Amino acid sequence: MKILVVGSGGREHAIVTSAAKSAKVDKIYCAPGNAGIAALAECVPIGAMEFDKLVAFAKEKEIDFVIIGMDDPLVGGIVDVFEAEGIRVFGPRKNAAILEGSKAFSKDLMKKYHIPTAAYENFTDPKEALRYLETAKMPIVLKADGLALGKGVLICNTLEEARAGVAEIMEEKKFGDAGNTMVIEEFMTGPEVSVLSFVDGKNIRIMTSAQDHKRAKDGDEGLNTGGMGTFSPSPFYTKEIDELCRKTIYQPTVDAMAAEGRPFVGVIFFGLMLTEEGPKVLEFNARFGDPETQVVLPRMKNDMIEVMEACVDGTLDAIDLQFEDNAAVCVVLASDGYPLAYEKGFPITGFENFEGKDDYYCFHAGTKFDDAGRIVTNGGRVLGITAVGDSLKEARTKAYQATEWVDFSNKYMRRDIGKAIDEA
Numbered sequence: 001m002k003i004l005v006v007g008s009g010g011r012e013h014a015i016v017t018s019a020a021k022s023a024k025v026d027k028i029y030c031a032p033g034n035a036g037i038a039a040l041a042e043c044v045p046i047g048a049m050e051f052d053k054l055v056a057f058a059k060e061k062e063i064d065f066v067i068i069g070m071d072d073p074l075v076g077g078i079v080d081v082f083e084a085e086g087i088r089v090f091g092p093r094k095n096a097a098i099l100e101g102s103k104a105f106s107k108d109l110m111k112k113y114h115i116p117t118a119a120y121e122n123f124t125d126p127k128e129a130l131r132y133l134e135t136a137k138m139p140i141v142l143k144a145d146g147l148a149l150g151k152g153v154l155i156c157n158t159l160e161e162a163r164a165g166v167a168e169i170m171e172e173k174k175f176g177d178a179g180n181t182m183v184i185e186e187f188m189t190g191p192e193v194s195v196l197s198f199v200d201g202k203n204i205r206i207m208t209s210a211q212d213h214k215r216a217k218d219g220d221e222g223l224n225t226g227g228m229g230t231f232s233p234s235p236f237y238t239k240e241i242d243e244l245c246r247k248t249i250y251q252p253t254v255d256a257m258a259a260e261g262r263p264f265v266g267v268i269f270f271g272l273m274l275t276e277e278g279p280k281v282l283e284f285n286a287r288f289g290d291p292e293t294q295v296v297l298p299r300m301k302n303d304m305i306e307v308m309e310a311c312v313d314g315t316l317d318a319i320d321l322q323f324e325d326n327a328a329v330c331v332v333l334a335s336d337g338y339p340l341a342y343e344k345g346f347p348i349t350g351f352e353n354f355e356g357k358d359d360y361y362c363f364h365a366g367t368k369f370d371d372a373g374r375i376v377t378n379g380g381r382v383l384g385i386t387a388v389g390d391s392l393k394e395a396r397t398k399a400y401q402a403t404e405w406v407d408f409s410n411k412y413m414r415r416d417i418g419k420a421i422d423e424a
């Protein structure tokens with residue numbers, strides 16, 4: 001099979017790495033890809049939102065199967081565009097990707113189908129939002145409805161902060177049109193868990209759990225980022241919690257989407273909070289998580305392409321999804337200053353240290369080749385260093401050792417990825 005992966009981050013490098021292991025795959029293309037992906041796939045300089053060019057490329061190369069990694073093209077309807085041309089593609093159609101694309105939609109869906117989530121109200125008028133806040137309990141959570149690079153969520157401790165938040169989201173439009181509608185939601189507490197799943201429209205297969213560290217600095221301080229590191233499995237996600245989620249959250253979500261005439265095919269990423277009242281949904285994503293994928297896929301036993309084809313063919317019920325009984329930790333090496341201003345273009349050294357080491361992965365997130373052919377930093381998140389071990393502690397020790405194998409100016413990482421392991 002010839003496959004095309006759309007995207008350019010650490011998640012796509014992990015997807016390409018799994019695809020390269022598949023017995024079914026002969027050739028991999030990636031658009032636009034990065035310097036690490038280029039070792040396994042032929043990278044083509046087409047952006048993820050250039051649907052017409054992507055389709056033309058897929059036709060020219062007679063691509064058999066397309067995998068969409070990123071949220072923007074999915075929410076924009078890239079799957080519908082490929083399907084209209086008769087090209088097999090893994091991911092939700094536009095009418096299902098709305099599960100991530102609109103928080104107001106997903107909250108209404110959960111309410112209608114009794115899927116546990118925080119109490120909320122949706123607003124399109126800032127004046128009504130302000131009126132609601134007058135009597136609301138603090139802290140409170142404000143969420144821009146649409147995609148906002150994971151930054152459209154404000155946790156407000158006081159009424160003043162909440163008022164300022166409404167102005168930012170709905171009036172100043174800090175997140176653009178994503179803030180035309182806003183969700184105001186009850187503040188919850190508890191450990192957060194990311195659970196990814198494969199879905200074929202009717203059936204769902206749950207992947208192993210993971211936990212992300214979203215804040216830039218140690219101790220969960222600093223600004224929200226795309227994710228500074230992950231570990232898998234989450235020790236908080238017990239068998240009992242898994243059973244409860246299967247009953248109250250996972251299959252009910254798949255059934256709800258089907259009942260709404262929006263059958264979901266692809267990956268549903270359940271962002272969960274384990275509250276004292278039980279597990280509740282924080283958010284849905286319509287794709288693999290980044291950097292969750294970098295710790296989940298290396299632990300998967302199945303041929304990823306076979307599972308994805310089963311999703312597209314509606315035959316997921318025949319798949320027995322299995323994970324190794326081990327653990328993985330991913331530490332993100334970022335450019336100092338991320339998620340705000342940072343310099344890039346610095347040469348990276350030490351990649352050879354990963355050669356021939358099965359338990360270690362150096363996933364590229366923001367890298368490229370410069371004019372001299374050197375691999376240089378090209379983003380806020382630069383590399384995701386993943387190690388697999390028998391236990392979470394072992395995986396963490398190995399991952400942190402491996403962070404020393406590569407070097408570049410401006411290298412920054414959190415030192416406490418997986419610290420929660422000790423407290424669980």
Ligand code: AMP
Nearest residue numbers: 118141153185186187188189271282283
């Ligand atoms: P989201 O993009 O909806 O997952 O929100 C981003 C982050 O904000 C989550 O990972 C949580 O840490 C936090 N968050 C979102 N909603 C809530 C809530 N209702 N209560 C507490 N924290 C929340």
Ligand code: GLY
Nearest residue numbers: 212227289290291
């Ligand atoms: N790591 C969180 C996300 O992919 O949205």
